[in-house]
Amino acid sequence: MKSDALPEGVQAQRQEGLYSVTPRLALGRINPEQLNIINAVVQEFRLPGVRVTAGQRLKLQGIPGDRLDEVIRHLGPVGEFCKYYVQACPGVTSCRLAMQDSMDTGARLEEFLNTFTLPAKVKAGVSGCSMCCSESFVRDIGLVGKKQGWTVIFGGNAGKRVRVGDVLAEDVSNDEALRVIGQTLAHYAANGRKRERTARFVERVGIKAVMAAIS
Ligand code: SF4
Incomplete structure:
Protein backbone atom coordinates (compact mmCIF):
# COMPACT_ATOMS: atom_id res chain seq x y z
CA MET A 1 0.00 0.00 0.00
CA LYS A 2 1.41 3.44 -0.91
CA SER A 3 1.99 5.70 2.10
CA ASP A 4 -0.27 8.46 0.72
CA ALA A 5 -3.12 5.92 0.48
CA LEU A 6 -2.85 4.87 4.13
CA PRO A 7 -5.53 5.84 6.64
CA GLU A 8 -4.54 8.67 9.02
CA GLY A 9 -2.54 7.41 11.97
CA VAL A 10 -1.16 4.39 10.08
CA GLN A 11 2.52 4.12 9.19
CA ALA A 12 4.19 1.71 6.78
CA GLN A 13 6.99 -0.17 8.51
CA ARG A 14 10.43 -0.81 7.11
CA GLN A 15 9.39 -4.45 6.61
CA GLU A 16 7.38 -4.86 3.40
CA GLY A 17 3.67 -5.46 4.03
CA LEU A 18 3.65 -4.53 7.73
CA TYR A 19 2.06 -1.46 9.28
CA SER A 20 1.78 0.24 12.65
CA VAL A 21 -1.03 2.24 14.22
CA THR A 22 -0.56 4.99 16.80
CA PRO A 23 -3.81 5.77 18.63
CA ARG A 24 -4.47 9.20 20.13
CA LEU A 25 -3.73 9.02 23.85
CA ALA A 26 -3.71 12.63 24.97
CA LEU A 27 -0.74 13.30 27.29
CA GLY A 28 -0.06 9.57 27.55
CA ARG A 29 -3.16 9.01 29.68
CA ILE A 30 -4.86 5.67 29.22
CA ASN A 31 -7.83 4.25 31.10
CA PRO A 32 -8.64 0.56 31.85
CA GLU A 33 -11.24 0.32 29.05
CA GLN A 34 -8.75 1.59 26.46
CA LEU A 35 -6.09 -0.79 27.78
CA ASN A 36 -8.52 -3.71 27.54
CA ILE A 37 -9.38 -2.89 23.93
CA ILE A 38 -5.73 -2.55 22.93
CA ASN A 39 -4.85 -5.79 24.70
CA ALA A 40 -7.74 -7.61 23.01
CA VAL A 41 -6.60 -6.39 19.58
CA VAL A 42 -2.98 -7.39 20.23
CA GLN A 43 -4.07 -10.88 21.31
CA GLU A 44 -6.71 -11.47 18.65
CA PHE A 45 -4.46 -10.41 15.77
CA ARG A 46 -1.36 -11.94 17.38
CA LEU A 47 0.57 -8.70 17.02
CA PRO A 48 4.19 -8.85 18.14
CA GLY A 49 3.56 -6.17 20.74
CA VAL A 50 3.07 -2.55 21.63
CA ARG A 51 5.75 0.09 21.99
CA VAL A 52 5.61 3.23 24.12
CA THR A 53 6.83 6.12 21.96
CA ALA A 54 8.91 9.11 23.04
CA GLY A 55 5.77 11.21 22.62
CA GLN A 56 3.88 9.28 25.33
CA ARG A 57 1.78 7.30 22.88
CA LEU A 58 1.37 3.58 22.20
CA LYS A 59 2.29 2.13 18.84
CA LEU A 60 0.76 -1.18 17.73
CA GLN A 61 3.31 -2.73 15.43
CA GLY A 62 3.57 -5.59 12.97
CA ILE A 63 0.05 -5.38 11.52
CA PRO A 64 -0.19 -7.26 8.19
CA GLY A 65 -1.65 -5.11 5.41
CA ASP A 66 -4.55 -7.50 4.77
CA ARG A 67 -5.71 -7.17 8.41
CA LEU A 68 -5.23 -3.42 8.79
CA ASP A 69 -8.88 -2.50 8.24
CA GLU A 70 -10.01 -5.12 10.76
CA VAL A 71 -7.54 -3.88 13.39
CA ILE A 72 -8.72 -0.29 12.92
CA ARG A 73 -12.36 -1.41 13.18
CA HIS A 74 -11.68 -3.35 16.39
CA LEU A 75 -9.84 -0.39 17.93
CA GLY A 76 -12.85 1.84 17.24
CA PRO A 77 -12.62 5.25 18.96
CA VAL A 78 -9.44 4.11 20.78
CA GLY A 79 -7.70 4.24 17.40
CA GLU A 80 -8.64 7.88 16.82
CA PHE A 81 -5.98 9.75 14.88
CA CYS A 82 -3.94 12.48 16.58
CA LYS A 83 -2.55 15.10 14.18
CA TYR A 84 -0.42 16.94 16.71
S1 SF4 B 1 8.98 19.54 34.89
FE1 SF4 B 1 9.65 17.71 36.01
S2 SF4 B 1 10.21 18.47 38.03
FE2 SF4 B 1 8.94 20.05 37.06
S3 SF4 B 1 6.83 19.66 37.64
FE3 SF4 B 1 7.18 18.54 35.76
S4 SF4 B 1 7.82 16.47 36.41
FE4 SF4 B 1 8.05 17.85 38.16
Whole structure:
Protein backbone atom coordinates (compact mmCIF):
# COMPACT_ATOMS: atom_id res chain seq x y z
CA MET A 1 0.00 0.00 0.00
CA LYS A 2 1.41 3.44 -0.91
CA SER A 3 1.99 5.70 2.10
CA ASP A 4 -0.27 8.46 0.72
CA ALA A 5 -3.12 5.92 0.48
CA LEU A 6 -2.85 4.87 4.13
CA PRO A 7 -5.53 5.84 6.64
CA GLU A 8 -4.54 8.67 9.02
CA GLY A 9 -2.54 7.41 11.97
CA VAL A 10 -1.16 4.39 10.08
CA GLN A 11 2.52 4.12 9.19
CA ALA A 12 4.19 1.71 6.78
CA GLN A 13 6.99 -0.17 8.51
CA ARG A 14 10.43 -0.81 7.11
CA GLN A 15 9.39 -4.45 6.61
CA GLU A 16 7.38 -4.86 3.40
CA GLY A 17 3.67 -5.46 4.03
CA LEU A 18 3.65 -4.53 7.73
CA TYR A 19 2.06 -1.46 9.28
CA SER A 20 1.78 0.24 12.65
CA VAL A 21 -1.03 2.24 14.22
CA THR A 22 -0.56 4.99 16.80
CA PRO A 23 -3.81 5.77 18.63
CA ARG A 24 -4.47 9.20 20.13
CA LEU A 25 -3.73 9.02 23.85
CA ALA A 26 -3.71 12.63 24.97
CA LEU A 27 -0.74 13.30 27.29
CA GLY A 28 -0.06 9.57 27.55
CA ARG A 29 -3.16 9.01 29.68
CA ILE A 30 -4.86 5.67 29.22
CA ASN A 31 -7.83 4.25 31.10
CA PRO A 32 -8.64 0.56 31.85
CA GLU A 33 -11.24 0.32 29.05
CA GLN A 34 -8.75 1.59 26.46
CA LEU A 35 -6.09 -0.79 27.78
CA ASN A 36 -8.52 -3.71 27.54
CA ILE A 37 -9.38 -2.89 23.93
CA ILE A 38 -5.73 -2.55 22.93
CA ASN A 39 -4.85 -5.79 24.70
CA ALA A 40 -7.74 -7.61 23.01
CA VAL A 41 -6.60 -6.39 19.58
CA VAL A 42 -2.98 -7.39 20.23
CA GLN A 43 -4.07 -10.88 21.31
CA GLU A 44 -6.71 -11.47 18.65
CA PHE A 45 -4.46 -10.41 15.77
CA ARG A 46 -1.36 -11.94 17.38
CA LEU A 47 0.57 -8.70 17.02
CA PRO A 48 4.19 -8.85 18.14
CA GLY A 49 3.56 -6.17 20.74
CA VAL A 50 3.07 -2.55 21.63
CA ARG A 51 5.75 0.09 21.99
CA VAL A 52 5.61 3.23 24.12
CA THR A 53 6.83 6.12 21.96
CA ALA A 54 8.91 9.11 23.04
CA GLY A 55 5.77 11.21 22.62
CA GLN A 56 3.88 9.28 25.33
CA ARG A 57 1.78 7.30 22.88
CA LEU A 58 1.37 3.58 22.20
CA LYS A 59 2.29 2.13 18.84
CA LEU A 60 0.76 -1.18 17.73
CA GLN A 61 3.31 -2.73 15.43
CA GLY A 62 3.57 -5.59 12.97
CA ILE A 63 0.05 -5.38 11.52
CA PRO A 64 -0.19 -7.26 8.19
CA GLY A 65 -1.65 -5.11 5.41
CA ASP A 66 -4.55 -7.50 4.77
CA ARG A 67 -5.71 -7.17 8.41
CA LEU A 68 -5.23 -3.42 8.79
CA ASP A 69 -8.88 -2.50 8.24
CA GLU A 70 -10.01 -5.12 10.76
CA VAL A 71 -7.54 -3.88 13.39
CA ILE A 72 -8.72 -0.29 12.92
CA ARG A 73 -12.36 -1.41 13.18
CA HIS A 74 -11.68 -3.35 16.39
CA LEU A 75 -9.84 -0.39 17.93
CA GLY A 76 -12.85 1.84 17.24
CA PRO A 77 -12.62 5.25 18.96
CA VAL A 78 -9.44 4.11 20.78
CA GLY A 79 -7.70 4.24 17.40
CA GLU A 80 -8.64 7.88 16.82
CA PHE A 81 -5.98 9.75 14.88
CA CYS A 82 -3.94 12.48 16.58
CA LYS A 83 -2.55 15.10 14.18
CA TYR A 84 -0.42 16.94 16.71
CA TYR A 85 0.58 15.49 20.03
CA VAL A 86 1.37 17.08 23.36
CA GLN A 87 3.81 15.61 25.84
CA ALA A 88 3.20 16.72 29.43
CA CYS A 89 4.80 15.99 32.78
CA PRO A 90 2.58 15.06 35.76
CA GLY A 91 2.92 18.55 37.26
CA VAL A 92 0.77 19.30 40.30
CA THR A 93 -0.99 15.92 40.03
CA SER A 94 2.03 14.29 41.68
CA CYS A 95 5.28 16.26 41.44
CA ARG A 96 6.27 18.31 44.47
CA LEU A 97 8.32 20.74 42.33
CA ALA A 98 5.41 21.71 40.10
CA MET A 99 4.50 25.38 39.77
CA GLN A 100 1.61 24.96 37.32
CA ASP A 101 -0.94 22.34 36.28
CA SER A 102 0.78 20.87 33.22
CA MET A 103 -1.76 18.06 32.71
CA ASP A 104 -4.78 20.35 32.64
CA THR A 105 -3.10 22.97 30.44
CA GLY A 106 -1.59 20.23 28.28
CA ALA A 107 -5.04 18.72 27.70
CA ARG A 108 -6.42 22.11 26.66
CA LEU A 109 -3.44 22.66 24.38
CA GLU A 110 -3.87 19.20 22.80
CA GLU A 111 -7.52 19.92 21.95
CA PHE A 112 -6.62 23.38 20.66
CA LEU A 113 -3.67 22.23 18.52
CA ASN A 114 -5.79 19.61 16.82
CA THR A 115 -8.16 22.31 15.52
CA PHE A 116 -5.36 23.61 13.25
CA THR A 117 -4.08 22.41 9.90
CA LEU A 118 -0.39 23.24 9.87
CA PRO A 119 2.36 23.01 7.23
CA ALA A 120 4.29 20.27 9.04
CA LYS A 121 4.40 18.02 12.06
CA VAL A 122 4.05 19.95 15.33
CA LYS A 123 5.11 18.59 18.70
CA ALA A 124 4.41 20.29 22.01
CA GLY A 125 5.90 19.88 25.46
CA VAL A 126 4.31 21.16 28.67
CA SER A 127 6.46 21.21 31.80
CA GLY A 128 5.11 22.11 35.22
CA CYS A 129 8.34 23.82 36.31
CA SER A 130 11.70 24.99 34.99
CA MET A 131 13.21 21.50 35.34
CA CYS A 132 11.57 21.09 31.91
CA CYS A 133 10.95 17.33 32.03
CA SER A 134 8.82 17.63 28.87
CA GLU A 135 11.74 19.18 26.96
CA SER A 136 9.70 22.29 26.22
CA PHE A 137 12.60 24.28 24.72
CA VAL A 138 13.17 21.72 21.95
CA ARG A 139 9.54 21.32 20.90
CA ASP A 140 7.67 23.30 18.24
CA ILE A 141 5.48 24.64 21.04
CA GLY A 142 6.69 24.68 24.61
CA LEU A 143 5.18 25.75 27.91
CA VAL A 144 7.11 25.99 31.16
CA GLY A 145 5.32 26.64 34.45
CA LYS A 146 6.70 29.26 36.82
CA LYS A 147 5.28 30.76 39.99
CA GLN A 148 3.72 33.72 38.14
CA GLY A 149 2.38 31.74 35.17
CA TRP A 150 3.52 30.17 31.91
CA THR A 151 6.50 30.82 29.68
CA VAL A 152 5.51 30.27 26.03
CA ILE A 153 8.18 28.98 23.63
CA PHE A 154 8.07 28.52 19.85
CA GLY A 155 10.33 27.01 17.20
CA GLY A 156 12.34 24.43 19.12
CA ASN A 157 13.51 21.17 17.58
CA ALA A 158 15.44 18.19 18.94
CA GLY A 159 16.08 16.54 15.57
CA LYS A 160 18.99 16.53 13.15
CA ARG A 161 19.51 20.30 13.47
CA VAL A 162 18.81 21.06 17.10
CA ARG A 163 17.26 24.45 17.81
CA VAL A 164 16.36 25.99 21.14
CA GLY A 165 12.96 27.66 20.86
CA ASP A 166 12.35 31.39 21.32
CA VAL A 167 10.40 32.74 24.26
CA LEU A 168 7.23 34.48 23.05
CA ALA A 169 5.70 35.38 26.41
CA GLU A 170 6.39 35.01 30.13
CA ASP A 171 4.28 34.88 33.28
CA VAL A 172 1.02 34.50 31.36
CA SER A 173 -2.21 32.75 32.37
CA ASN A 174 -3.54 29.58 30.69
CA ASP A 175 -5.90 31.60 28.50
CA GLU A 176 -3.24 34.10 27.53
CA ALA A 177 -0.77 31.31 26.70
CA LEU A 178 -3.32 29.68 24.39
CA ARG A 179 -4.10 33.04 22.79
CA VAL A 180 -0.40 33.64 22.03
CA ILE A 181 -0.02 30.10 20.69
CA GLY A 182 -3.14 30.48 18.55
CA GLN A 183 -1.92 33.70 16.91
CA THR A 184 1.54 32.24 16.37
CA LEU A 185 0.18 29.08 14.77
CA ALA A 186 -2.17 31.09 12.55
CA HIS A 187 0.86 33.04 11.30
CA TYR A 188 2.80 29.80 10.77
CA ALA A 189 -0.16 28.20 8.96
CA ALA A 190 -0.43 31.19 6.62
CA ASN A 191 3.28 31.66 5.91
CA GLY A 192 5.01 28.33 6.48
CA ARG A 193 6.10 26.25 3.50
CA LYS A 194 4.83 22.73 3.04
CA ARG A 195 6.65 20.38 5.45
CA GLU A 196 8.64 23.29 6.94
CA ARG A 197 8.97 22.65 10.67
CA THR A 198 8.63 25.61 13.03
CA ALA A 199 12.39 25.71 13.75
CA ARG A 200 13.23 26.14 10.07
CA PHE A 201 10.32 28.59 9.68
CA VAL A 202 11.65 30.86 12.44
CA GLU A 203 15.16 30.69 10.97
CA ARG A 204 13.79 31.75 7.57
CA VAL A 205 11.38 34.54 8.54
CA GLY A 206 13.03 35.66 11.80
CA ILE A 207 11.58 35.68 15.29
CA LYS A 208 10.70 39.40 14.97
CA ALA A 209 8.21 38.59 12.21
CA VAL A 210 6.66 35.89 14.41
CA MET A 211 6.45 38.26 17.39
CA ALA A 212 4.83 40.92 15.18
CA ALA A 213 1.94 38.53 14.50
CA ILE A 214 1.07 38.49 18.22
CA SER A 215 -1.14 41.36 19.36
S1 SF4 B 1 8.98 19.54 34.89
FE1 SF4 B 1 8.94 20.05 37.06
S2 SF4 B 1 6.83 19.66 37.64
FE2 SF4 B 1 7.18 18.54 35.76
S3 SF4 B 1 7.82 16.47 36.41
FE3 SF4 B 1 9.65 17.71 36.01
S4 SF4 B 1 10.21 18.47 38.03
FE4 SF4 B 1 8.05 17.85 38.16
